[in-house]
Amino acid sequence: MAKWNTVNSLKGEKRDFSLNNNVENIPNRVQKKIGNVTIDIFCGLAEEYAKLLENESIHLIVTSPPYNCGVKYDIYNDKMDFAEYKKWLINVFSLLKSKLVSGGKIAINFPTLIRIENKRKILLSVFEDILTSSGYDIIDCIVWIKARDEKEALGVAGRSTGWGSWMSPTSPYIRPITEFILIAKKDGKRTLKNKSDITKEEFLTATVSSWFIPSKSDPSHPAVFPPELPERIIKLYTTVGENVLDPFMGVGNTMLACLKTKRNFFGSEISPNYISKALEKLNEF
Ligand SMILES: C[S@@+](CC[C@H](N)C(=O)[O-])C[C@H]1O[C@@H](n2cnc3c(N)ncnc32)[C@H](O)[C@@H]1O
Numbered sequence: 289m290a291k292w293n294t295v296n297s298l299k300g301e302k303r304d305f306s307l308n309n310n311v312e313n314i315p316n317r318v319q320k321k322i323g324n325v326t327i328d329i330f331c332g333l334a335e336e337y338a339k340l341l342e343n344e345s346i347h348l349i350v351t352s353p354p355y356n357c358g359v360k361y362d363i364y365n366d367k368m369d370f371a372e373y374k375k376w377l378i379n380v381f382s383l384l385k386s387k388l389v390s391g392g393k394i395a396i397n398f399p400t401l402i403r404i405e406n407k408r409k410i411l412l413s414v415f416e417d418i419l420t421s422s423g424y425d426i427i428d429c430i431v432w433i434k435a436r437d438e439k440e441a442l443g444v445a446g447r448s449t450g451w452g453s454w455m456s457p458t459s460p461y462i463r464p465i466t467e468f469i470l471i472a473k474k475d476g477k478r479t480l481k482n483k484s485d486i487t488k489e490e491f492l493t494a495t496v497s498s499w500f501i502p503s504k505s506d507p508s509h510p511a512v513f514p515p516e517l518p519e520r521i522i523k524l525y526t527t528v529g530e531n532v533l534d535p536f537m538g539v540g541n542t543m544l545a546c547l548k549t550k551r552n553f554f555g556s557e558i559s560p561n562y563i564s565k566a567l568e569k570l571n572e573f
Pocket residue numbers: 332333334335351352353354355361362363364509511512513514535536537538539540541542556557558559562
């Protein structure tokens with residue numbers, strides 16, 4: 289097992305970070321076979337992992353990248369200059385495009401709106417621009433509602449309406465319980481070796497543009513999606529035994545979805561602490 293204690297930062301210089309005892313021996317690449325499912329995890333930069341993956345080997349990319357709004361991640365600094373942030377993501381997604389098979393899909397999850405320096409920014413056009421500038425064709429946009437219905441939505445949103453905005457027509461505060469999933473594709477024709485394993489009901493539900501999936505919080509990570517979200521994307525766009533990549537895998541929710549749906553998982557994450565949590569989950573299988 290390789291011992292390591294530095295990672296390349298976004299600008300390429302070495303960045304030290306403190307290691308907890310439990311992450312000291314984390315190798316920077318783990319490959320495991322669980323039943324027929326291959327799990328390949330890289331602890332490091334997504335852009336470095338891209339160099340290790342075979343060209344045209346991935347059928348679907350499902351991910352939620354950092355949104356550049358100051359989320360307190362373990363080691364990643366989520367507050368870059370916005371132009372630099374966009375440039376970086378365009379570079380990552382362009383590199384990853386060569387790893388996708390012809391007609392392969394990419395599904396990106398992100399919040400509808402972020403607040404930076406007291407200004408609000410709607411992220412849909414930002415990510416549309418990032419994906420088209422990386423060479424993909426946009427094909428769909430799904431709204432993820434983090435509840436099963438309006439009543440549950442109220443519970444998810446909470447009753448805190450923003451200081452000074454209570455029942456005020458001048459500035460009511462809109463409490464976010466939705467996120468977007470933008471789907472794009474690499475050019476070319478997608479070929480299939482196997483038939484889809486999606487059920488009729490799953491297909492009908494997944495092809496409606498609003499998805500009602502309750503969110504889950506996780507004490508070990510500030511910005512997770514529930515495994516049900518990647519699971520729905522995976523069943524819609526891939527077949528059993530195909531390869532799914534999450535370049536910003538966090539604590540491994542796409543990995544869990546892959547294990548459940550019997551797709552091979554490829555993932556990278558910069559934080560050894562998050563990788564350690566993902567490996568803990570893997571040990572349960
Ligand atoms: C929005 S979170 C993803 C959470 C994940 N969907 C989950 O459910 O656990 C984005 C992740 O990207 C990681 N990250 C940031 N820059 C990275 C890079 N260059 N390469 C790999 N991971 C990176 C962060 O540490 C963070 O965990």
